[in-house]
Amino acid sequence: MIALDLQEKRFGSTVVLGALNLRVAGGEVLGIEGPSGSGKSTLLRILAGVDTRFRGEMQAPSRRAMVFQEPNLMPWRRVLDNIILPTGADEGTAEAWLARVGLAGYGAHWPGQLSLGQARRVGLARAFAARPDLLILDEPFVSLDAGRVEELLDLTAELIAETKPAVVLASHAPQELDRLATRRARLTGRPARLSEG
Numbered sequence: 568m569i570a571l572d573l574q575e576k577r578f579g580s581t582v583v584l585g586a587l588n589l590r591v592a593g594g595e596v597l598g599i600e601g602p603s604g605s606g607k608s609t610l611l612r613i614l615a616g617v618d619t620r621f622r623g624e625m626q627a628p629s630r631r632a633m634v635f636q637e638p639n640l641m642p643w644r645r646v647l648d649n650i651i652l653p654t655g656a657d658e659g660t661a662e663a664w665l666a667r668v669g670l671a672g673y674g675a676h677w678p679g680q681l682s683l684g685q686a687r688r689v690g691l692a693r694a695f696a697a698r699p700d701l702l703i704l705d706e707p708f709v710s711l712d713a714g715r716v717e718e719l720l721d722l723t724a725e726l727i728a729e730t731k732p733a734v735v736l737a738s739h740a741p742q743e744l745d746r747l748a749t750r751r752a753r754l755t756g757r758p759a760r761l762s763e764g
């Protein structure tokens with residue numbers, strides 16, 4: 568369960584996010600849409616614990632994981648280490664997660680040897696290997712062709728159903744929100760407000 572009671576998030580003199588309340592329980596997927604620049608990534612970074620400079624209260628689980636718009640793999644580390652180092656998973660567990668995302672045997676590859684779709688699969692494996700109680704997905708499938716997006720949506724839906732974290736997903740893509748979200752909300756205005764439904 569994640570509970571955020573935000574009063575305000577500002578950058579300098581610009582108030583990007585206004586007062587908002589957000590609750591997501593384990594097994595729920597809150598899909599957040601909103602125009603470019605409305606503050607979706609800013610909100611997700613707060614939920615992830617990456618940005619702690621906001622006014623308000625948050626109760627978040629200690630095990631959190633985020634899948635970014637870019638796969639954000641460490642290019643100087645092999646694929647398996649990209650899972651082991653950030654999560655503390657042992658080698659066998661990391662290999663099992665690689666297999667689970669369809670990349671059995673890719674552990675010794677360098678990130679630069681992967682396609683974008685494969686790199687995104689490693690990003691998913693890394694996130695789920697952290698056994699998160701809160702999973703944050705920030706436009707996780709941008710820049711992929713429609714077929715690849717469908718495959719990754721199926722995989723992500725399966726992994727969420729199996730592990731039941733609370734999930735917050737930001738996306739512009741109706742296909743992603745329709746497939747994954749159990750609840751929907753919109754972030755609009757400046758300062759932005761969150762309206763659910």
Ligand SMILES: Nc1ncnc2c1ncn2[C@@H]1O[C@H](COP(=O)(O)OP(=O)(O)OP(=O)(O)O)[C@@H](O)[C@H]1O
Nearest residue numbers: 578579583601602603604605606607608609610739
């Ligand atoms: N570090 C920062 N310093 C100053 N302003 C920032 C910073 N990060 C974000 N902003 C501003 O906050 C606003 C919201 O940005 P954010 O990236 O959260 O939007 P978004 O809804 O995720 O957009 P998109 O859909 O295009 O990814 C924008 O006006 C942006 O310029």
